[in-house]
């Protein structure tokens with residue numbers, strides 16, 4: 001055999017080996033590798049769950065998965081009334097990260113449980129990274145004292161709200177709230193008492209809002225509220241509710257703290273700054289009018 005023929009023979013032997021290896025690489029393994037690759041494409045917890053659910057839904061008749069962690073709950077899919085539930089823990093190095101509940105249209109058997117336990121292993125590390133990222137995002141966007149969104153979250157929310165309202169010809173109201181006489185609490189009773197007043201104020205105001213409204217701490221003792229799909233009538237009702245709740249609250253009465261409110265209703269073509277400037281002007285007017293009242297601009 002000459003040198004070239006020898007090389008040809010070696011090459012066809014190598015190709016045959018590759019083909020043999022490839023065909024022994026089963027469909028299941030290919031799917032499994034593809035799931036791992038897909039799970040590495042996002043740090044969004046809900047997207048991860050959705051990718052994971054797509055991979056297991058058809059094979060195991062799973063209609064929904066719900067993740068319960070110490071930091072929050074997330075879910076993907078819709079569970080049917082007839083679904084059977086199975087919950088598996090998620091552990092990394094024996095540390096419990098949370099639990100995933102699977103809602104299945106099939107009876108829960110030992111075989112199903114062991115298949116899902118094995119699939120779930122692929123989710124663990126991408127999920128750990130996504131949860132860490134989610135926690136960082138929460139820290140960056142939430143006010144640690146009161147637990148509501150901070151100024152950065154307000155900036156994002158108002159930008160979205162203005163675009164949404166312009167596109168769908170909707171209306172909404174921006175309310176600015178500033179505590180009255182709050183400095184005296186800090187100066188006389190200390191910052192810890194001041195902190196309690198701030199947290200208590202948020203709890204009290206949130207009880208006066210709908211679940212679809214949003215409240216943010218803008219800074220210091222100043223707060224913003226976005227009243228969903230509301231006009232100025234709605235703003236009057238909400239402001240009256242807040243003032244009434246404060247007037248009935250023993251702590252706020254004891255420390256003589258109330259709130260001034262400035263409101264502005266979104267007009268077509270308003271930018272976030274236009275709307276804020278009007279609400280701010282109204283807030284100044286409320287302070288000038290003797291505090292503890294609401295003004296509109």
Ligand SMILES: Nc1nc2c(ncn2[C@@H]2O[C@H](COP(=O)(O)OP(=O)(O)OP(=O)(O)O)[C@@H](O)[C@H]2O)c(=O)[nH]1
Pocket residue numbers: 145178179180181182183184186190191192193194195198219220221287
């Ligand atoms: N305890 C506490 N105080 C804060 C915090 N952030 C800002 N403050 C205080 O909030 C006060 C805000 O000042 P002002 O708005 O002028 O006080 P005010 O007495 O409510 O004034 P008026 O609005 O005119 O009634 C200052 O004393 C700040 O030190 C906080 O996180 N905790």
